[in-house]
Amino acid sequence: MFELEWKKGAIIQLNNLESSVSNRIFKKVETLKENPFSKDIKRLKGENAFRLRVGDYRIIFEVDINKKLISILRLGHRRNIYKY
Numbered sequence: 762m763f764e765l766e767w768k769k770g771a772i773i774q775l776n777n778l779e780s781s782v783s784n785r786i787f788k789k790v791e792t793l794k795e796n797p798f799s800k801d802i803k804r805l806k807g808e809n810a811f812r813l814r815v816g817d818y819r820i821i822f823e824v825d826i827n828k829k830l831i832s833i834l835r836l837g838h839r840r841n842i843y844k845y
Contacts, residue, residue, distance in 0.1 A: 763794050763829045771820075771833045782818065789815045790822075790833060797824045797831050810834060818842075 767775075775783050792799075793813065802811050805821070813820040819842040823832045835842065 763797055763824070763831045765790065765794060766830055766832045768832060768834050771835050774836050778818075782816075786815050786818060786820060786836060789813065790820060793822070793831050797822075812842075 775786060778786070790813070797811070802813055804811055810821050810823050813822065817839050818836060819839050820836045821834045821842065823834060824830075825832070
């Protein structure tokens with residue numbers, strides 16, 4: 762089982778969303794603890810990160826297999842999440 766680590770920016774982004782959306786995202790992220798490489802996960806090109814879909818929102822995270830750690834880097838609407 763993996764541990765979750767929320768980066769400060771991801772927490773701020775989660776808190777800025779509507780409560781119904783943030784609850785859905787939080788529940789979906791919790792399922793990553795069991796299997797961070799399910800079929801719904803895709804690796805991002807040009808980065809050492811992955812993305813998870815929750816409706817129109819995306820969660821960007823990294824996985825450290827040695828430490829059994831999942832770091833939630835950022836999240837947001839699909840139209841904005843890949844621009845930074």
